[in-house]
Amino acid sequence: METVANILGVDLGGTNIRAGRIVNDEIVQLTKLPTPSKGSVEEVMNQIYAVIDGCFNSATLSIGVGVPSVVDVEKGIVYDVTNIPSWKVVPVKDLLESRYKVPVFVNNDANCFAVGEKYFGKAKSFKNIVGVTLGTGLGCGLIFNGKLYEGSNCGAGEFGNVPYLLHNVEYYASGQFFTDEKKVKAIEIYKQAMAGDPSALKLFAEYGFHLGESLKSILYAYDPEVIILGGSVAQSFDFFKEAMYQAMQDFAYSSVLANIKIDVSELENSAIFGAAALPMIKQ
Secondary structure (H helix, E strand, O other): OOOOOOEEEEEEOOOEEEEEEEEOOEEEEEEEEEOOOOOOHHHHHHHHHHHHHOOOOOOOOOEEEEEOOEEEOOOOEEEOOOOOOOOOEEEHHHHHHHHHOOOEEEEEHHHHHHHHHHHHOOOOOOOOEEEEEEOOOEEEEEEEOOEEEOOOOOOOOOHHHOEEOOEEHHHHHOOHHHHHHOOOOHHHHHHHHHOOOHHHHHHHHHHHHHHHHHHHHHHHHHOOOEEEEEOOHHHHHHHHHHHHHHHOOOOOOHHHHHHOEEEEOOOOOHHHHHHHOHHHHOO
């Protein structure tokens, strides 16, 4: 798959803002600064400028930005950013295009994850893809027939908010299962599982059951060729995959279950790659 040289991606997180300039499918420059999450709109934007300035050069063709929020994709306006209270309505596209004089594309971070896997990761050879991020929350990015599907309000694929048991899918199928439901730190349970602790392995099996139940909904709704898992919790895949697959065995269509491919991302800095690739998915 042909890719565009010298594109820049920005990952706006609650803790850090990271930017990378990509040439020939590799990040050749990477910058990171802490996010002034309690700061004003201007203070956060100034930090974004500083991060971009560390990577941008005269040959840069475009800038893509991934944010943990809802976005007006056409206008590039960001609404109600998680963990940055001042960011209620921010015209990110206009602000960056005015400063850098190149096209700017803005989208939800889960959508960026899926796009990154499509162009730089394990989903390169597929047209119908669901990217699922498993971290503090659960996000989904949807690609159909090679094109990103965002919905009317950039809210498509928000499976984390679907009601499930006493709460919602996100509560049981993301890191919240460990921190909120079980009152433990996921990293500690991971370390215990690595040491073969039976109680930790049992906890991961319980988690895998909930994730498997959730993935069945994705199969019924979208019937993708591949589901790529990303995020911190996905790194524990070996501990929960058996229970996850077991939970999926009562899926109504055996042929779908036989054909679906579920894999874990190995793409480092996937959010940056995905943001940078936003103009490519629009072509």
